[in-house]
Amino acid sequence: MDEQESDGVKRVSISTEKSLPIALLRARESVMGPIRSMLANAGVTEQQWRVLRVLDENTSMDPTEIAERSCLLLPSLTRILQTLGEKGYVDRSPHPTDGRRLRITITPSGRRFIASNMAESERIAARLESHLGKDKMELLLDLLNELDGLRL
Amino acid sequence: MDEQESDGVKRVSISTEKSLPIALLRARESVMGPIRSMLANAGVTEQQWRVLRVLDENTSMDPTEIAERSCLLLPSLTRILQTLGEKGYVDRSPHPTDGRRLRITITPSGRRFIASNMAESERIAARLESHLGKDKMELLLDLLNELDGLRL
DNA sequence: TCAATATAGTTAACTTGTTAACTTCATGGG
């Protein structure tokens, strides 16, 4: 119940319980718990893992594309690519025609890293889906995508 | 379609498109866009705003309670309370019986700050609900809460 | 052609996220 409703006045204010941003945050925390453990063992952060996975799905990308697909801002990505380069998981080369751009590629070592951790990642995802139910999962993804598509 | 399905082999891997953590992240980004503009004008961060709103709903709390309700970790909250104290929005006093705890209270200035920005905050929330639809909004909140309740 | 403007990426400065170590106070059992 809403603590501030004891005076009989219906509170219009959105108590933090019903706030969508906070609900999204909490839900994400719950989902990320097991994934974080897995990634901590593997020695990468959640964001580094996202970048590697996006790169693994594509042969070569420039930072702007990577940022878009892994949901990171460019300044963050600059630092992450720096770290991943030091770990030997990505290479960078100049763009053939546009001197402003870079071509980022995942190295064989990076692909091996993904391969050796993907099974566990998928086990975690499968366990989540089995707990929530396939139908609810799809419904949830649809709603989230719709939210993402809204132009506010 | 999935780029890696061209060989006819059904990919089991969860392309980042269908990843729940990323969908949650993207959805949150969309929702937060207008809120961030509002808060930037007001001169507080999203997290500072969350803390103030939680404090506004309760007369006095200790940091552990605040952290739980505003979905922050204690080390972050320590710094945020420091900042809010400097802004004059919160006060701290020792707990009457337990020497380890603190009592954090929102100041009148903090309440005025909330009051002068709550209307705009609610306009934004209302616009969101009108775009998505009340039914879908409730459905989404239910699903997110269920996700939060899962023990993985 | 060349100056104005736009794009890609980096750097900087500040705030927060995240984990671990640390300090102080409480509490329960010997």
Add this chain to the structure above:
DNA sequence: CCCATGAAGTTAACAAGTTAACTATATTGA
């Protein structure tokens, strides 16, 4: 009573989020 253990906060160190300024290259139009 005293020590071991636990709980509440803080501090530290590093990674990432966020906005703005900046560099270098491209592109456009007069």
